[in-house]
Amino acid sequence: MKEPLIRMEGVSFDYRLNSEEVVRVLRDVSLDIYPGEYVAIIGHNGSGKSTLAKHFNGILKPTEGNVYVAGFNTKDDRYRREIRRRVGMVFQHPDNQIVATIVEDDVAFGLENIGVPPREMRKRIDAALEAVGMSSYRNRPPHHLSGGQKQRVAIAGVLAMEPRCLVLDEATSMLDAHGRREILQVLRRLHQRGMTIIAVSHHMSEAAEADRVLVIEAGRIAMEGPPREIFQRQELLRRLQLDIPVATRLAGRIHERVPDFQPDLIHPREIVDEVVRIAGKKGAAG
Amino acid sequence: MAREFELTRNITVGQYLPTGSFVHRLDPRIKLLACGILILAIAFCNSYGGNLIVLAFSCLLFRLSRIPLRYGLSGVKPAIPFIVILAVLQLLFYGDIASGGRVYLEYGLIVITSDSLRLVIVSALRFIEIIFVSSVLTLSTSTTQLTHGMESLLKPLGYLKFPVHEFSLIMTIALRFVPTFAMEMEKMIKAQASRGAEFGTGSWWQIFRRTKEMLPIIVPLFRVAMERAEDLILAMEARCYTPGGTRSRFRTYQTTFRDGLTLLFILCFSLLLWMYPFPY
Ligand SMILES: Nc1ncnc2c1ncn2[C@@H]1O[C@H](COP(=O)(O)OP(=O)(O)OP(=O)(O)O)[C@@H](O)[C@H]1O
Ligand SMILES: [Mg+2]
Numbered sequence: 001m002k003e004p005l006i007r008m009e010g011v012s013f014d015y016r017l018n019s020e021e022v023v024r025v026l027r028d029v030s031l032d033i034y035p036g037e038y039v040a041i042i043g044h045n046g047s048g049k050s051t052l053a054k055h056f057n058g059i060l061k062p063t064e065g066n067v068y069v070a071g072f073n074t075k076d077d078r079y080r081r082e083i084r085r086r087v088g089m090v091f092q093h094p095d096n097q098i099v100a101t102i103v104e105d106d107v108a109f110g111l112e113n114i115g116v117p118p119r120e121m122r123k124r125i126d127a128a129l130e131a132v133g134m135s136s137y138r139n140r141p142p143h144h145l146s147g148g149q150k151q152r153v154a155i156a157g158v159l160a161m162e163p164r165c166l167v168l169d170e171a172t173s174m175l176d177a178h179g180r181r182e183i184l185q186v187l188r189r190l191h192q193r194g195m196t197i198i199a200v201s202h203h204m205s206e207a208a209e210a211d212r213v214l215v216i217e218a219g220r221i222a223m224e225g226p227p228r229e230i231f232q233r234q235e236l237l238r239r240l241q242l243d244i245p246v247a248t249r250l251a252g253r254i255h256e257r258v259p260d261f262q263p264d265l266i267h268p269r270e271i272v273d274e275v276v277r278i279a280g281k282k283g284a285a286g
Numbered sequence: 287m288a289r290e291f292e293l294t295r296n297i298t299v300g301q302y303l304p305t306g307s308f309v310h311r312l313d314p315r316i317k318l319l320a321c322g323i324l325i326l327a328i329a330f331c332n333s334y335g336g337n338l339i340v341l342a343f344s345c346l347l348f349r350l351s352r353i354p355l356r357y358g359l360s361g362v363k364p365a366i367p368f369i370v371i372l373a374v375l376q377l378l379f380y381g382d383i384a385s386g387g388r389v390y391l392e393y394g395l396i397v398i399t400s401d402s403l404r405l406v407i408v409s410a411l412r413f414i415e416i417i418f419v420s421s422v423l424t425l426s427t428s429t430t431q432l433t434h435g436m437e438s439l440l441k442p443l444g445y446l447k448f449p450v451h452e453f454s455l456i457m458t459i460a461l462r463f464v465p466t467f468a469m470e471m472e473k474m475i476k477a478q479a480s481r482g483a484e485f486g487t488g489s490w491w492q493i494f495r496r497t498k499e500m501l502p503i504i505v506p507l508f509r510v511a512m513e514r515a516e517d518l519i520l521a522m523e524a525r526c527y528t529p530g531g532t533r534s535r536f537r538t539y540q541t542t543f544r545d546g547l548t549l550l551f552i553l554c555f556s557l558l559l560w561m562y563p564f565p566y
Contacts, residue, residue, distance in 0.1 A: 081526050089524040096514045097521035101429040101462045108536035110525035115534045143465040
């Protein structure tokens, strides 16, 4: 088995409210994330998803337990830079993570921070903007861009640092359907090229894109597995106040009426395939 | 009223107009320096003759940078009330101080002399010239170039432990968020107006009333600003930003012969303005 890129061992985390009070947000979380994986993290509001995500690049440090990124313990401040250039993070608000007044300069920000020489920077910026399809906007000011475009710039800013892993904390939640599609396309492409992706999301159809889904409840991992399996356990999901993808619900309904119809579908395109399959069979029989 | 809502449109700070002219291609450091020298010279120029020459020169600057003069004029427009108030005050109360020259009018405390009249006209002209010159600077230089230029010029202060880079980063971020906050403010004004709040009902001289009307905007705006700041800090940290850390630079500027020549010319021009005894 490959070495995990991120390993969490018995991580608990407390937010300190004041000198006496603390609130425990993560409880004994252990998990491994392997290079090239696409992991979705779901859970209802306040379940601790963002807190968990902030442990992946050492923004937060565990109160108990340890987090290792490519072998570096996040508690060791000497490795902070090494960790953060390996695990990039994209946040929810497209507006609040762009620093510069020109797209290109923003992508350069992270590179300047890690001291990449100017000539090398040029190459990396071009490649990063290309990867998110924003090359033609390189000289635009960010406030002239749509939400989806801003979010792509934010991704480019992280990609330029050539990370091994991309963590997205509800990066699509402020976007409209079109913007969301843009981002998902970018993620799919990056994943195909071997990028590790960890996506926190409220959209079940987005979680369906992943190889593995982690369901967080009250700071614990409540469920874990491939999306197809997770979304079949609807009773449990409902108790955790979580939805299922539209495609799965539709497939379930059809399955009730047509027992031959597969219920464990998670993508709309699978519904289409299944309908074609069944119609074909009917045609052959009749 | 609808006018009051359209804030984003009124923002001209950092309105960069790329035309690719000679002025645009100058080294931003040189441009900043030249602009500073020129403004200083304008501030010391007291004659009609000198000011007319500078006015003509600043119009020429617009031509050189291929920027329509109306951009300069739109910068002057919001300053007109100040120019008028200043002029009236100077006209009424400076007669005693600038008492040289012929007396045109004497009425109680109010004395108008040819010198005080000169002061009024020259001040107004200076105001307009400075707006023109700085407009050419901001219209022909992107905000990135401006902040980088500033950073580079301030670098010597670094030896005195002045946080030059942090200062320039703060400026960049401030400029970056001007349009964002303008949009935010527009949204809030609309939200408050739809709940019955009134904006822009007082005339511009009713300063207290207008300020009071803005309060329901300013308080939530501060809140939003704090939230944004927190997010931004996180995003910057996640991209390896460490305050005071060593960084490399994406943009570097090269001073060419042309830049040197420009600076020399502006220097001579300014000295001439300052020293030459204009007859009027
Ligand atoms: N800075 C903080 N100080 C104290 N408590 C916090 C802080 N940030 C979050 N919390 C608490 O920690 C819990 C988990 O928060 P977290 O942001 O991780 O949840 P989340 O799953 O990301 O929720 P959402 O879906 O709303 O983004 C919440 O109950 C929240 O109130
Ligand atoms: Mg969250």
